[in-house]
Amino acid sequence: MLRSYILQLLLLQIILSSNSLVWVLAAQDKEPYGIRISCGSREDVHTQPTNTLWYRDFGYTGGRFANATRPSYIIPPLNTLRYFPMSDGPENCYYINNVPNGHYEVRIFFALVADPNLDSEPIFDVSVEGTLINSLRSGWSTSDEQSFAEALIFVKDTSVSICFHSTGHGDPSILSIEVLQVDDNAYNFGPSWGKGTVLKTIKRLACGSGKPAFDEDYDGNHWGGDRFWLGTKTFSASSDKSISTENVIAEVSNSPNYYPEKLYQYAIVGTDRQPDLSFEMEVDPNKNYSIWLHFAEIDPIINIEEERVFDILINGDIVFPNIDIIRRTGEQYTALVLNTTVAVSGKTLTIMLRATNGSHALINAIEVFEIITAEMTTSIEEIKALQTLKNSLGLPLRFGWNGDPCVPQQHPWSGVDCQFDNKYSKWVIDGLGLDNQGLRGFLPSDISKLQHLQNINLSENSIKGPIPYSLGTITGLEILDLSYNQFNGSIPESLGQLTSLQILNLNGNYLSGRVPANLGGRPLHRASFNFTGNEGLCGIPGLPTCGPHLSVAAKIGVAFGSLVAFLFIVIFAACWWKRRQNILRAQKLAAAREAPYAKARTHFTCDVQMTKHHRPHDHSRNPTETPSLLS
Incomplete structure (x- = not known):
């Protein structure tokens, strides 16, 4: 009996585990929330080759629409923009509501107003949820990487505010806005990561690929946020080379970052002449940076451990010693991602892969983010x-x-x-x-x-x-x-x-x-x-x-007394008027009743008077004759 009970418990646990697995898989299959806005457009737009939907312009606080001049071919093929003249105020925003709480990639593309009378290249700042994420620099319109601003943020109150701040150098001009949901744990760089941090994208470099691409171009998972990767064939054409493969790469497109497979099918490797690799970029000083390095052993001649070993140095400090890709992954054609956080005091960030044991260094991709403490907002x-x-x-x-x-x-x-x-x-x-x-x-x-x-x-x-x-x-x-x-x-x-x-x-x-x-x-x-x-x-x-001062209570009393007196006068006047009307009505009624008698009496009086007036005088009567008693 006990054995039967234990078997039932085990069966129940298996069923619950299966249901949990199904639920997790269903959650992963769910499409992430995303919204794209074509600024300055009065209608929805679809762009090729992916038939991407861009919603008509909404949510802005001001500005004007205009035709757009796209400074770079990586910019979405949209034809309108919204720009914000200084006369409309130094701060203007887009408010996007009803956004589910979660983790999001926010990207804003810039463009130029197709009007020669306006400043051809405005300089302004961009903030998301009150945190400054970008300050455009002169020359941005000639640089693919500077033609947009991007950051990873947490949405906590179902709305996103994206604001543009004039600096007095032209009118901010915005081509498009994207708010794309990513995994809640995407780019977790360590203990200080969380809802109090914002990751500002500084660099995404696909090594060995000669052209820029988005995750969509790489057939990437939508939970990756449709990242933009700048392509480069080599770091130095005279000292390294690019290689590629069509083999399937294992351990890709996994949560939480969902990197596309094609990212690992290209790489830059060292040569006999220069086995080391070195990449240098300009950054803002006195900042903390989260660095993500991508590797996959795609060179067919390297198929066992210790055939490729190298140290990874950042600004001269070894952060990852003795990296052996095959040892770390267990086999060829398998992705490996390394992450570290560094503080940079100067204006340069240098990543070096220093080969050991006579081998050559290799790298597939590089990501660099500035770690920004999210601003505390106003009540x-x-x-x-x-x-x-x-x-x-x-x-x-x-x-x-x-x-x-x-x-x-x-x-x-x-x-x-x-x-x-x-x-x-x-x-x-x-x-x-x-x-x-x-x-x-x-x-x-x-x-x-x-x-x-x-x-x-x-x-x-x-x-x-x-x-x-x-x-x-x-x-x-x-x-x-x-x-x-x-x-x-x-x-x-x-x-x-x-x-x-x-x-x-x-x-x-x-x-x-x-x-x-x-x-x-x-x-x-x-x-x-x-x-x-x-x-x-x-x-x-x-x-x-002032005149006699009355307290508030006295003022209320006076007002109340005045109101009562006024009402008394009104009632008295109404009663008097009513009584007067009644008297007049009674007099009219009495006069009406006496009218026939008065008329008859008047006629009788008139007849008597007229009889007296017209009676003839009796001249024949003897004045000495005594009248008869009967007369």
Whole structure:
């Protein structure tokens, strides 16, 4: 019975393991998320030979579209671009939403505007998720490698921001944007790798191949990110040579990096004249670099261990001694990838393969990445508050205010001061300097969401409306200058709660009413408050005297009493009017009822009077005759 139970458990475990394997294989077969944007295009575009889909332009914050001049044939065959004039602001971005969280290769291709009146080769910076990944250099339009910027990033909030920062040398012009998902563990270079790092692509070199190619050209797995490989036949035509094979290469296209097989079917090898190999490139000094070296023994005459052995040196230091490809892989035609991280203090990175035992060095490909610490971003709540402020104040386009206000640190928003909050590992806004900028909107109550503000200067603009009561909740505020605007209404009593306030300038507005006692009456320990130039203000020395002061409760009582009195008068007037209407109606009814009797009486009176008036005089009667009793 026990044996039967154990067999059932084993069977269950096999089934679960099989299901897990199927699930893993299904996950690997799933296509990675990817989106490609043809900048400046009003419709979707398909490009040959791979029939790649490029979506019409979307997600941008500004700029204009134009026809494109492609400086290099490796650039996607697209005909339009978007460029960002300096008049639209120094920072402009693309926001791509609904991107699943994960690991992504982001690539941006540049092009030239097909307009001779514009700068033919602009120089600008590029950032992804607030981290600076590229600074274009003069001459980029004549270099295949410099015609695009690429980095590996982690997406954590289902959106990607890609921003372009003007440096005053022409208008940034963008041909295309690609966001391509790669394996979550791709290019894991060691303990410091993770979501806090960005890998900026510096060099990808396919050795022994004479032409550049993408992973698509190499029939690579889509999880590789469609990398671009610059091809080179040799490092030095006089001292080394290229070889190739059509044999199948083992251990390729495996997770997490999914390198294509064709990458290992070409190689550069040393010669009898010069068995060593050396590659040198220019880099930025004082940076850390992740270096990936690719090998496969494809020389048919090398088929056992110790026939090819070499040391790998980087800037003179041995980082991999006694590399024997066959010993490491176990056989010919099998891929080997080595990775190391080095700190480079100078401007040159040199990779040397120094042959030993009389053999020749060999290499198939080289990858070099700059390791960048991902920038900590600004608090989302504060970014939203600044965007509300931007819209409410009608901020001119020249300010930009796109992307992250504090990062990259080389390009903060104009008029915004930032401070890093170590407690929450976020940037926060501690100052606004927008004085004399022609602002004409109103100050929104959402400004109180910038709870770290210490200094607000909005003076000498044309800002209208009341001063928000919520300003009094920014407890650390030390300077508040709203002078020479068009603020109206009363001064909020909440400003009296700002115990750190040292400078308060409200002069030159249209404010009215009594200056709150907790502002005008408290000791001002070296503080400077200015309320002048507001004709309606009163209540402190230097301003007109106010009338009888009523408390808030008294004001409410007076208002309530006035309302009751007004309602009483209205009701009384309505009742009087109603009574008057009733009297008039009654009089009309009475007059109507008496009308026939009055008419008859009038006729009788008239008849009597007329009878008297027309009776004939009896001249025959004897005046001495006594009238009869009957008469």
